[in-house]
Amino acid sequence: MTALRIIVVEDDAVIGMLLAETLAGLGHHVCAIEATEAGAVAAAARHGPDLMIVDVHLGSGCGLSAMTTIARAGPVPHVFTTGHRLVAPLSGAVVLSKPFREADLVRAMERALGMAAAPRQAPVRPPLATLP
Numbered sequence: 001m002t003a004l005r006i007i008v009v010e011d012d013a014v015i016g017m018l019l020a021e022t023l024a025g026l027g028h029h030v031c032a033i034e035a036t037e038a039g040a041v042a043a044a045a046r047h048g049p050d051l052m053i054v055d056v057h058l059g060s061g062c063g064l065s066a067m068t069t070i071a072r073a074g075p076v077p078h079v080f081t082t083g084h085r086l087v088a089p090l091s092g093a094v095v096l097s098k099p100f101r102e103a104d105l106v107r108a109m110e111r112a113l114g115m116a117a118a119p120r121q122a123p124v125r126p127p128l129a130t131l132p
Contacts, residue, residue, distance in 0.1 A: 001026075001106070001109070001110065001113075003027050003028055003029060004028045004029070004049075004050040004051050004109075005028075005029050005031050005047060005048075005049045005050045005051075006023055006028050006029065006030050006031065006049055006050065006051045006052065006053060007030070007031050007032050007033075007034065007040065007043050007044060007047060007049045007051075007052045007053070008020050008023070008030055008032070008033045008034070008052075008053050009033075009034045009035075009039075009040040009043075009052060009053065009054040009055055009058070009063055009066060010033065010034075010035065010053075010055045010081070011035045011036070011055060011057075011058045011059040011060070012055075013035070015055075015098075016033045016035065017033070019053060019105075020033055022102055022105065023053075026102075026106065031043065031047040031049055032046075032047060035058065035059065035060070036058060036059070036060040036061050037058055037060065037061020037062055037063070037065055037066040037069075038060070038061060040052070040054065040061075040063070040066040040067075040070070041066055041069050041070055044066075044070045044073075044076060045070075045073065049076060050077070050113075051076070051077045051078065051079070051109060051112060051113065052067070052070075052076055052077070052078040052079075053078070053079050053081060053105075053109075054066065054067055054078050054079070054080050054081065055080075055081050055082065056080050056081065056082040056084070056095075057082060057083075057084060063080060064080070067080075075116060076116075077112040077113050077115070077116035078093075078094070078112055079094045079095075079096055079105075079108045079109060079111075079112045080093055080094065080095045080096070081095075081096045081097075081098055081100070082095065082096075082097060082098060083097075083098040083099075092115070094108050094111050094112040094115065096108045
């Protein structure tokens with residue numbers, strides 16, 4: 001995987017720093033570590049990251065809402081992280097449950113980047129029935 005510009009969104013400062021250190025050790029550049037929804041949105045606009053690692057539950061705001069806002073300006077590949085069981089699965093999202101290992105993080109990042117690179121296709125509709 002080539003070096004990426006990554007924003008980490010995590011409200012636990014220790015986890016955010018450890019995640020940033022792990023990403024740097026993998027050869028990536030961490031543009032910012034943000035702890036709030038507003039900070040995530042501002043950092044994405046400022047840095048134009050290649051990828052974001054986003055905690056779902058933030059102390060101030062919500063990682064899901066942050067990504068919804070960010071996506072309005074254009075898609076950004078992302079991995080959601082959570083230490084909680086999600087009541088409703090996030091359809092089509094890459095979600096990584098805490099705690100996770102470095103190998104799990106790498107696979108999740110590759111999956112998110114692959115999903116972003118895949119061409120979007122229009123939904124396939126069945127052919128119209130012909131009248132006898």
